[in-house]
Amino acid sequence: MTMRHHSGSEKISDLLNGLRRDIITMAEHSGHVGVALSCVDILAALYADVMNCTPATVESPERDRFVLSKGHGCMALYAVLARMGFIDRHVLATYGHNGSILAEHPIAGKVAGVECATGTLGHGLAIGAGMAAGIKLQGLGARVFVLLGDGECNEGSVWEAAALASSDRLDNLVAIVDCNSLQACGACDEVSPGVRLADCWRGFGWEVEEADGHDYRELVQALGRPAGAGKPRVVLCRTVKGRGVDFMEGDLEWHYRPVMGDDREKALKGLADA
Amino acid sequence: MRDAFFSELYNLFRHDRRVVFLTGDLGYKLFDQLREHDPARVINCGIREAGMVGYAAGMAKAGLLPFVYSITPFVTLRCLEQIKIDLCYNKANVVVVGVGGGFAYGPNGSTHHGVDDIGALSCLPQMKIWTPADSHEVRLCVREAASLDSPAYLRLGRNKEPHVFKSLESTPDISKPVVVQEGTDGTIVTCGFILHETLKAVAMLNQVGIHPAVVRIATLRPFPEEYLRTVVAGGGPFLTVEEHVATGGLGQETARIIAEEGRGNRFRMLAIPMKFPDACYDRETLLARSGLDAQGIATVYRQLWSAACCKAQ
Numbered sequence: 124m125t126m127r128h129h130s131g132s133e134k135i136s137d138l139l140n141g142l143r144r145d146i147i148t149m150a151e152h153s154g155h156v157g158v159a160l161s162c163v164d165i166l167a168a169l170y171a172d173v174m175n176c177t178p179a180t181v182e183s184p185e186r187d188r189f190v191l192s193k194g195h196g197c198m199a200l201y202a203v204l205a206r207m208g209f210i211d212r213h214v215l216a217t218y219g220h221n222g223s224i225l226a227e228h229p230i231a232g233k234v235a236g237v238e239c240a241t242g243t244l245g246h247g248l249a250i251g252a253g254m255a256a257g258i259k260l261q262g263l264g265a266r267v268f269v270l271l272g273d274g275e276c277n278e279g280s281v282w283e284a285a286a287l288a289s290s291d292r293l294d295n296l297v298a299i300v301d302c303n304s305l306q307a308c309g310a311c312d313e314v315s316p317g318v319r320l321a322d323c324w325r326g327f328g329w330e331v332e333e334a335d336g337h338d339y340r341e342l343v344q345a346l347g348r349p350a351g352a353g354k355p356r357v358v359l360c361r362t363v364k365g366r367g368v369d370f371m372e373g374d375l376e377w378h379y380r381p382v383m384g385d386d387r388e389k390a391l392k393g394l395a396d397a
Numbered sequence: 398m399r400d401a402f403f404s405e406l407y408n409l410f411r412h413d414r415r416v417v418f419l420t421g422d423l424g425y426k427l428f429d430q431l432r433e434h435d436p437a438r439v440i441n442c443g444i445r446e447a448g449m450v451g452y453a454a455g456m457a458k459a460g461l462l463p464f465v466y467s468i469t470p471f472v473t474l475r476c477l478e479q480i481k482i483d484l485c486y487n488k489a490n491v492v493v494v495g496v497g498g499g500f501a502y503g504p505n506g507s508t509h510h511g512v513d514d515i516g517a518l519s520c521l522p523q524m525k526i527w528t529p530a531d532s533h534e535v536r537l538c539v540r541e542a543a544s545l546d547s548p549a550y551l552r553l554g555r556n557k558e559p560h561v562f563k564s565l566e567s568t569p570d571i572s573k574p575v576v577v578q579e580g581t582d583g584t585i586v587t588c589g590f591i592l593h594e595t596l597k598a599v600a601m602l603n604q605v606g607i608h609p610a611v612v613r614i615a616t617l618r619p620f621p622e623e624y625l626r627t628v629v630a631g632g633g634p635f636l637t638v639e640e641h642v643a644t645g646g647l648g649q650e651t652a653r654i655i656a657e658e659g660r661g662n663r664f665r666m667l668a669i670p671m672k673f674p675d676a677c678y679d680r681e682t683l684l685a686r687s688g689l690d691a692q693g694i695a696t697v698y699r700q701l702w703s704a705a706c707c708k709a710q
Contacts, residue, residue: 184460231487239458239487246482249448253455253463260417260437261460280479283448291440 135339138206139167140394143367145202147390149218150382153227155195157365157377161303161336162270163199165360168342169268170207178208181235187265188238188254192247193272193301194228200237201225209236245278247271248298252288252355255296266295268346274306276320282327285355289328292353297346298329300357301336303364305375324357336360368393398554398590399496401532403427405539406464410434413543415460419453421446421467423496447476453491454483462490462542468502469495469511469552477517484548485523491549492542498528498552498589499640500669500687503680507673511552516645518550519618525549526618527571528589531561534615537571558590571615574624580610582702583634583663586625588614588647591640591689598694607702609636617647625654634663634705636698640689643668663705665697 142163150156166189170176174187191200198218205212217223224233228242238254241247251269258265275281288296300320304311312318324331334345342360350356364378365371368390382390407430410416417438418431432439442449446467453463465472472495473480484491495511502509518524525547527538538551561577562568568575577592578599587595592613599611612628614621629635635655637648648666655662669687684690688697 239454240482243478243482246451246479249451249479250455250458250483250487253452253457254459255455256440256452257417257456257459257461260456267455280447280451283443283445284451287442287445287448287452290443 138171139164139339140367140397142167142199142202142206144391144394145205145215146198147368147382147387147394149198149201149215151387152381153219154379154381155198155227156380156382157305157371157374158193158196158272158303159198160366160368160371161362161364162193162196162301163202164337164339164366165270165299165301165342165346165362166199166203168339168346170203172343173347174268175265176236178235181209184261184263185265188251188267189236190238190247190251190254190267190269191229191241192251192269193244193275194241194247196270196272196301197227197229200229201234204234204236210234244272244275245280248281249284249287252284252291252293252296255288255293256291259293259295264295266297268297268299270299270301272306273300273302273304273311273320274314276300276323277306277315282323285324285327285329288355293355294350294353296355297350298355298357299346300359301362302359303362305364305373305378307378309375321359324359328354330354330356331359332356333359333361336362337366367397398529398532398535398558399427399556401535402494402539402551402553403430405536407431407434409539409543410438413462415462417456417461417463419449419463419465421449421465421471423467446471447479450476450479450491450493451483454479454487454489457489457491458487462492462545464492464494464542466494466496468509469497469514470509473511473514473550474517480518480524480548481521485521488523489548490545492545493548493550494553495550496553497555499554499591500680500683501555503683504677506677512640512642512669513644514550514552515617515641519645523547524618525616527551527615528617529571529615530590530592530613531558533560533562533565534568534571536565537568538615541571552589554590559593561593561596568615573616574612574614574621576610577613578611580608582607583609583636583705584612584628585609585636585638585698586612586614586647586651587638588617589640591638594684594689594691595638595694597691598698601691601695602698605699607699609698609702614647620650622654625651626658629655629658629660629662632660632662634701636665636667636694636701638667638689638694640684641668642671644671663701665701667694667697
């Protein structure tokens with residue numbers, strides 16, 4: 124399979140592997156590597172094969188928009204934006220450094236492709252829904268994609284936004300939940316036992332779909348599927364925190380730990396051999 | 398002030414298709430005229446103030462000019478982080494409209510009082526704060542919103558505030574402080590609709606031969622720093638009057654400037670005491686209990702003026 128927007132010559136598996144190597148390299152001085160690795164396949168599918176947004180159309184009112192509501196996953200976004208030509212790949216090396224435009228949570232107005240600043244959880248869906256509403260009011264055809272974490276769905280403001288989007292029949296809005304099952308201090312179903320996310324979204328009037336968040340073809344189909352008229356759509360993506368680096372997968376430790384020294388070498392070697 | 402807001406918003410709404418009105422399920426019947434004109438641009442977001450502010454931010458990012466409306470504490474402190482991140486940090490030009498600033502909702506109790514809104518919002522970079530003194534100035538604020546280049550907060554009273562100014566021409570430029578009444582005996586600086594009470598106090602002072610100048614500030618943020626420095630340079634006594642707690646308000650900013658200038662101005666600050674009222678009271682009573690009625694303002698100013706005169710001798 125080749126990508127729609129990218130060079131067309133690079134295999135998807137090579138792209139995804141390369142993105143993971145970029146993330147490991149960026150993560151030398153900061154945490155959240157596990158988060159970036161769980162959502163990077165989703166972002167790649169969006170930018171390479173789903174969204175109508177390229178470096179040439181990034182200012183166009185007709186472009187599809189993406190909001191990274193789980194702003195702490197931004198290493199994945201920066202890596203994808205660099206591979207897709209929105210930003211210079213050399214800028215990735217400045218991630219988290221003094222004076223860099225690539226902060227550890229995205230800053231507004233600095234990075235092409237970053238529609239708004241995020242980092243405080245529970246804000247992105249309302250902003251994305253407002254964008255979708257504004258787009259419809261102006262008679263435009265663009266779509267808005269918002270990526271949330273399953274832990275982030277603890278926030279009450281997520282459900283305020285979910286209700287607003289449903290009430291306003293925003294069928295140009297797609298929420299994506301990175302369901303890696305782990306939040307900052309434990310498993311999601313230990314923190315919120317009894318909460319069934321699919322039922323919650325359905326109860327708020329959304330069209331619900333589930334997908335393997337690491338199966339590229341399945342992601343492209345699920346994310347790109349047109350919505351039923353008058354309903355916003357959510358895709359619950361089953362993912363693994365730390366996916367792609369064997370000693371990080373499913374280990375909460377890597378929500379926080381920078382990837383340094385031997386860990387860095389081991390992770391990069393594992394990806395090179397994959 | 399509330400009716401003037403809706404009337405002027407309707408004028409803007411008809412001519413500017415960017416304008417969208419969002420309410421947190423308040424303002425029953427007040428926005429009917431807007432809805433009749435264009436129902437698609439009137440959205441009852443439900444009792445979801447945080448969601449409403451984020452929603453408005455997204456709309457602004459898509460090129461619209463949203464006004465979000467609710468009772469003061471609900472549309473400010475309830476969703477403060479959304480105002481900070483979604484509006485200020487993201488530079489989304491949204492007008493946050495709080496009805497019932499200060500003690501306007503008196504008998505409804507502390508849940509409905511808006512006495513800490515200015516202080517909370519003053520911590521946020523980019524945020525413009527309008528504190529109009531009467532209905533005419535409310536209209537001027539709404540007109541200025543059409544060319545906004547930052548988020549803004551519009552602090553309304555309810556609907557009982559008397560006119561202070563004769564017409565919109567009295568204070569055509571709300572961005573600058575205005576001398577409402579000339580005087581030779583020091584200065585009283587105030588913001589918002591407590592100006593009316595302040596002018597009553599000044600009438601009492603005039604009767605005993607004290608003639609302070611009265612300055613009103615309608616655009617409180619950005620703070621009119623240079624103007625106040627100029628007035629402070631005269632060395633005369635200063636009283637600030639605000640229907641807000643002292644923290645983050647007009648008085649503290651003025652005190653800072655007086656301290657920095659070092660001209661030795663005598664200074665007093667009248668603000669709402671930092672405590673919840675102990676029972677149900679109407680606005681007039683709450684003002685009186687806070688020393689912010691005309692009598693209270695006049696009394697403090699007489700003390701201040703006497704002290705300033707003693708110092709001069």
